[in-house]
Amino acid sequence: MVERLLERFLFASRWMLAPFYVALVFSLAALLVKTLQEIWHFVLNIPSSTESDVILGVLALIDLTFTGSLIVIVIFSGYENFVSKIDASAHADWPDWMSKIDFTGLKLKLLSSIVAISAIQLLKAFMNVKNISDRELMWYVIIHLVFVGSGIVLAMTDKIAGDSKGH
Template sequence: MLERGFERILFACRWLLAPFYAALAIGLVVLLVKLCQEIVHFALHALESNESQTILGVLTLVDLSFTASLLIIVMFSGYENFVSKFDHSNHKDWPEWMGTIDFTGLKLKLMSSIVAISAIQLLKAFMDVKGATDRELGWLVGIHMVFVVSGLLMALTDRMAAGHHDH
């Protein structure tokens, strides 16, 4: 009886994660505000911008989009994996991937998104190479490579673990 009560309490504790996912939704709103600021800045300076500045502006929009998509993936997958399942029967346009990403898939999507965001930051720095020091560029490349290697090691580890379970 004591064990069952304790297990119920532990199981109910999963709802303590819900405010974290709500906070991510607020983060999404903040990113939307930042996107609006960037679009206004981008549009107001479109005629006077050179090609590099235009590409940097577009890369900033892509970067914000990747980050927002990452938040959506973490919010929905995390909620479904750790808190509760969504009732999507009333939603005709429910994306197929929602509800199908397990924790391993979430980790890999998260890591690949971080690598993509890091690559965009690196590309932005290379586009404005005159404004960055060799040291700054070296750090950006080093950090990006750490993300790439970490992602590869994580994928390899998950693959080895899945192969181990198949036998």
């Protein structure tokens, strides 16, 4: 009896994560505001921009888009994995991956998104190399390589763990 009550209590505690996902929705809205500001700034400055400035503006928009996508991945996959299943049949345009991603897939998607965001930051730094110190550029490269290395190690450990479950 006590054990069953404790298990129900622990199982119900997963709902304490729901406000975290709601907060991420608000952060997505904040990112949208910054994206609209970036678009406005980008469009207004196109006539006087150099080719590099245009490329940097586009990369900034791509960076914001990847970050927004990362937030969406965390919201839906995290909610589905840790809180409650979402009835996908009620949504005609529900992406297939959202109901099929497990925690391992979520980790890999997150790290892949982080690596992509880091790569864009590094590319932006290379495009603006005249205005960035060698030390700053070195740190961009090191941080990016750490993310790439972390992704490789995570993928390898998940593969090893998956292989050992199959035996």
